[in-house]
Amino acid sequence: MNDNLHSPQRRLIELRIEHADLDNLIDRNTGDPIADELTLRRLKKRRLLLRDQIARLEVELEPPEPA
DSSP states (O other): OOHHHHHHHHHHHHHHHHHHHHHHHHHHHHOOOOHHHHHHHHHHHHHHHHHHHHHHHHHHHHHOOOO
């Protein structure tokens, strides 16, 4: 059971959830004139890092295509 908590599939799901949460947060604050521009840039940078991690994990989990 403990192995399941640290499986790559579970990590992928967690990363996707965090990415979606950041998307929502960024979308809500983009049109807000009071929103801190530095904070928005940091959130966007974190979202990009998550997207890269998701892409790497997806490549690791996908079986290679036959030639």
